[in-house]
Amino acid sequence: MTATEPEGTFCLVLHSHLPWLAHHGSWPVGEEWLYQAWAHSYLPVTDLLRRFADEGKRDVLTLGVTPVLAAQLDDPYCLRAFHAWLGDWQLRTQHAASLWRGDDLLSSLAADEYRAATGALEEFEGRWRHGFSPVLRSLVDSGVAELLGGPLTHPFQPLLDERVRSFALRGGLTDTALRLGHRPAGIWAPECGYAPGMEDGYAAAGVRRFLVDGPSLRGDTSAARTVGSSDVVCFGRDLEVTYRVWSPKSGYPGHSAYRDFHTWAHDVGLKPSRVTGKHIEPADKAPYDPALAADTLHQHVKDFVDTVVGRLRELRERHGRRSLVVAAYDTELFGHWWHEGPAWLEGVLRALPEAGVRVTTLRGALEAGHLGGPVDLPASSWGSGKDWRVWDGEQVADMVQENANLQRRLLDLETGGQVRDPAADQAVTEALLAMSSDWAFMVTKDSAADYACRRARVHTERFDEVAALLRAGSPAARARAAALRAEDGPFGHVDARAL
Template identity: 75%
Template sequence: MSTGGSEGTFCLVLHSHLPWLAHHGAWPVGEEWLYQAWAHSYLPVVDLLERFAAEGREDVLTLGVTPVLAAQLDDPYCLRGLHDWLGDWQLRAHGAAPRLPDLAAREHRASAWALERFEARWRHGFSPVLRSLVGSRVVELLGGPAAHPFQPLLDPRLRAFSLRTGLADTALRLGSAPEGIWAPECAYAPGMEHDYARAGVRRFLVDGPSLRGDTAAGRPVGTSDVVCFGRDLEVSYRVWSPRVGYPGDPAYRDFHTYDHASGLKPARVTGKNVAPRDKRPYDPVAADAAVRRHAADFVDTVVARLRALKERHGRPSLVVAAYDTELYGHWWHEGPRWLEAVLRALPEAGVRVTTLRGAVEAGHVGAPVEVPPSSWGAGKDWHVWNGPQVADIVAGNEGVQRELLALDLAGPARSAVADQAVREALLALSSDWAFMVTKDSAADYARYRAKVHAERFAELAALLRAGRGARRAAELRRVDGPFGHLDARGLAGGWEDGPCAC
């Protein structure tokens, strides 16, 4: 899969991320998000990759898995929760049989498959599965900072600590730290490349406009040897665009329309302005035809883009398309089938399919570039995470950082209270909360999450200063327990957090 390529080179990057949801609500927001994405995206995408690995394929795609998501996919509480959720999915399918027999039959088959895959491959968590995919080289893994912070808004000391903690977490789960990361929100501030170099990170993602659209090769940033890759928007938006992207096709299953008695989704999109009650029943045959049509269109788009870039630059070029993994299967029901069709058809069309690592090895690295402050959010700037709509969250985050950095965290031995205080601070600083508020997506939940973690941090900080708090720290650790290796002394300096030489 990674050889040949007369037309040029294509890299698909999938970014897998959800904030810490365990023990923080179930429905309509909370753990339900995790279980839906797990069942409908992570299981089928991993199954696809395992089948490619069995065929001996290498460098199929670049897979980002954030440390906070990996922690949940390995967590015994979450594993039990998903198993229960999958069983409930099957029961809901059976309950719908008298009213919606065709839908019930499809959902029975889907839930039975998911249960079988989970019980056969996932009962010990994601790390053994992911370790196999990385070891077979079917994917290149991207890591990231702990708890997915908006890095440009962090104090440099906390930014470095968060990155070391995230890389150490991946090293513990997989045996080695990744060389590449998905920078949360593709956010960048000048100088961050030096943070990456010190941590052993050699490549990361930015959005296309950060490189002024010149995404035909990776580019070393500034005076460093750290390479950034830009998302090609012309190609990526064939899928991603809310206006003309493939998932909005009338034949595909509608994400927003439910049979409320069962919670199942019975309808096709039908039309952009069609009310839920007027949407037509889902037709798998019509959906399969749309998958074939859109896979062919995407391949044609990639080939045309590569030919245009070759004509412009006088050499074979690179296209990087990047998406959230949760798009495939969860938001876009047919997405995993489309993904497989594209990854099989591109090499047949003369396109070299590889990873970001493979692109570097193939020589797709251009001249150094200065990258401006940027993100992949609306406007490609930072306003989603520091704009007026989230001024209260920004102010709260600044307060958390000030108090955290003022704590005396140095000492000869680890402190469970200090470790949990840092853990709560990192969870409070997740970029997800500001994003959800700005986008008005479960904004009340997001404000609550930012507030509750900040309050728990403040409580533990006061107990730490008083020389108390072990019992309270243990209570909170059972609820907010990712990154068990986290050592608060690493934030004080003079202590390396975790086993990797980050």
């Protein structure tokens, strides 16, 4: 390898997604979930990308944004409520400063939180007043990030009737094009869910590339691969590298020095502790020490860069060519779940090129020649077991059956003929919201399972209510649909006739 040749290529892919939460509760799940992720992940990650764009950097990372998340970040109600939430955060930091006076570490934490809240308010008021779409469009237009889209409400596609699957995917791509002026050429398939033959639907919808988990490619993720007989390309997550940061059992965010996500000072609504130890009770955890966390972060940036370089060298020796490493994560990991995550992200993206690694997007990896031969993919996901068990297992068997029945009723829906019917459009929206993959995930993982079951049931009932009014020819159908749209109105362009 000459001095000018890169060690290989690295792609960071971030998947930004939350289900539709507006008007459906606040704490501990519901809107609070949205506002925490917005403040602690979406604001700092987009700020990082903007600073990279200002420096003239291009193709830094691949950013997936699901249509249902984009809809919330553009929604007038959510914008107003988030602005109020940021103001409340600032007030809570001032209250913490008064309560924690006399404790050096906690007083410093309160001051840091105040600065963070104030900075977030200024950023939001200055750049986000008209929603997320103008912010994201500027990043995509600058070329600093490649955009990935997805189906409308993030359904688990392998369990969908092909007609519903196509409708949701085409609607999602259209939604992104309407918001940003760009129709994504790639998607992050919800939960990386795949069933053999789905590539044909992707090709028909204009999707050129998508993500799968590493085991789908039997661990050979060193190049992108065309799928089946199509020219649609899949990229596999390199789990050896990806899991250094976050795996089902370990990863950097669990280090004792980092800020603990789960421990709250409920009197001020802030997180004052560091992880300390996996089995330490919240009351016994040590106070958060930013200096200690910063030292640890520096070590973890170096460890990750060393891991990527070592992996690329190993792959080059094995395959006789420069290879590709794709690491992919939920955007919400950086800042929301892992307080230090945005700083780690910036450190890694700056350090990798200095270590001789080409950092680019999925599109850039193809342009660099990282394309292998065709592959037949198995039924798969990025969930437990890398199969479908999280979304169609025994724990959610009733939900799977209810969704299958709902799809049949959806496809039988009277959709309005020659003229759009807003009642039919809203019924379709409610059905799609009921089929969000998040609900089954939350039940299987026993994470706010009651909330997830309630959400799936509520949207199914709303669909059936409007559908019954439509079948009866009732003039009340439109009035009821309008009332529901005030709560569940993420996609004004959804046209039931397209089913």
